[in-house]
Amino acid sequence: MDLLPIFLDINNEPCLVVGGGPIALRKLQNLRRAGARVRLVSPELVPELAASVEEDAAITWYQRRFDDEDLLDIRLAIAATDDRAVNRRIAALAKAARVPVNVADQPEDCSFIMPSVIDRSPVVVAVSTGTASPVLARMIRARLESLVPAGYGRLAELCARYRDRVKERFERQRDRRRFWDRVLQGGVAERVFSGHLKEADAHMERELAAGGNPTDMGEVYLVGAGPGDPDLLTFRALRLMQQADVVVYDRLVGKPIIDMVRRDAEHVYVGKQRNQHTMRQEEINKLLAQLAKEGKRVLRLKGGDPFIFGRGGEEIDTLAAEGVPFQVVPGITAANGCACYAGIPLTHRAYAQSVTFVTGHLKDGTINLNWRQLAEPHQTIVFYMGLVGLPVIVDKLIEHGVAPDMPIALVQQGTTHMQKVYPATLKTILARVEEDPPEPPTLIIVGDVVNLRDKLDWFTTIPDREQGATTPLLPGD
Template identity: 50%
Template structure:
């Protein structure tokens, strides 16, 4: 490691910036955000840079650089388009033992700017020492996705109450207390935007602190989407990395499951036709029991937890047991699979509404408002409808829907194994059998299906 990563306090300190173009403006933004007073030397400057100078109570000198401009500066940046000028600035600054950065010239720098991830008072710098700045920027983007936007608020809360904690607790207890704050319900509340509730919980715990409490249990009810891991939300990914144990369904793709924290315990609770590995009541109770033992429990579901996912039943049980929980929506299969198949669920020329329907047979019957479903100008999306496909088609035809209405079966939608079988109400049951379509498969019925060949963009 050639460059030692340090945090430099430039609040109200004079910083010299030589250059007035786009590159100099980018550096000035960083300095201004840290509260520096800007002194800029350049023949011309951008309008934004002029505003940054004014906002920082700084100075602008419309001039050619010379060494006297270094007087009083505590940090120097050379950001001109002339390598010779940048080299001169660097040499003069280093002769005076001033920290200096010359843009795109690591050999002229005594310090470099890292790629910065910022969350309030919390900042993370990623430096390659000027060797690979684009790689550092790529890593920054990955960290941006993993870090909760609310973690900055948590850092601000800690700063706000730090003196109170220091006064109330001796050193050993203080460390235990902060570990509890950053890994328990306080952190969950603040990161969810409930800062006042989080602060109240922190102060209540501080007033009664008798030592390190046991870990606080919580349940994360997360929608894993229809299969493609790229469709996960950032929040889902963060919680998947925090979980101690995960309960997952059959519809969660292996690629999504691979993103769960590697050392988390995994419990399969999936359901398929005529076989439930764990009954729903058992799943509900398992969530309560695991969280009651202080575990952070990830309940990972395919699609969205609240669209035919029985998520409402699970959080009802959690609320009854007073177990903290978070719910993260996921892209439901209807949206994900139809998009990857090139089938818009609504279209001005074909469908002005869309209905999501469960096609699951109950005791061999499928009781639905068939007359309403057979109405024109809408798209029907049947979840779990493969077993009852023949019944669905017959009922819709018998209630007035034309037999040539287009139908698509999307098997393993959004994954690399995706397959789309297209027919109409009269032919699709036979086609499904002939082509051995297997679950999970989504059934889409309506005029929008006719756009499949024209609009499809995803080729698994």
């Protein structure tokens, strides 16, 4: 370890910044976030820095060049001028006075460096490469950003509020550590992350009352896995996938996403196809409740969004009736994902002022929809699960007044490397499908916006995670 990583308390302490450009501004902003009182020395200031001086009483500007006496009674100094010789002189004087000094872009003159920071106050993560590559440090920080939710600051505040009570409740350090391990990886933390702070406090009180003995009840996470591309998962979805004990999933969730679930988690496949159910929906509902009652953290992974034709509402009905705690994590629904990757905007001021999501078949297997409403102009209609009923959809729309030359597009396995788009009209789509049958799942989009796909000269590249390559999608593919 070349450098000692420390966190320095400079709250209300005098710190010096020499320089008036963008780098000085960035350094000054970091000092102010830590509560420092800043003495700023520079003959001139860029407008943004001048505005900060005007607005912040904790910044004092000395409109002149650096003077040796500027280092008197200073806790920390930063040299950020555009003159390397001046910066080097400031660094030498600061070191002689035992004042920590940072010099912008001159690591050899620094006595300390300022790392890339992930700020979730009071939680702060600092990343440094020891001056070897600041760009690499920023890249690492960007990756860590996805692993450290914004709610960690709120979680730390909750820990601070309960720290003394936990010490009173558990005499042995080992018991306290086990208690905090469970709290910080369980229901309390997840409620904090989702912004349900009152529920988090109530859950914390129950944990304390239980005396450190975990309850038998687990929890169910209804997580939207998106339309197929793993890059479309939310940060929260990924976090819950990594901590689940068992995952319950169906055929709309692809292998690349399943591979991101915690490796030692139990896998339960409950895939359903038309008239072919591995497990009936009522049985899935009961299974989720049963697994949670066994004390397991259950990940119910659903393609798209759980509440848009994902039957998530039916599942939480059962969980609520059984007294099982649950969370719902929204996902990018197939309509948004597939339309975007196919280059079709669902709304456009000139062509569609509304968009309607419709299921292609009802519970009894029929397609008995409000065709009069669906035939209204200036809208986009998206049919889920409508491939089998496509002939009926086409006939009914034309029968209720939709022009036979209305654009339609079928998007096969959208957002994946198997995506294929079938643009046509209501009059021609059946012939095209008969000639080249698409593979489910296939989304159907009807409306004038389909024509914009060619006009936008769309180009999308989808990662091919099976082959390690990429698939370019051009208009007409």
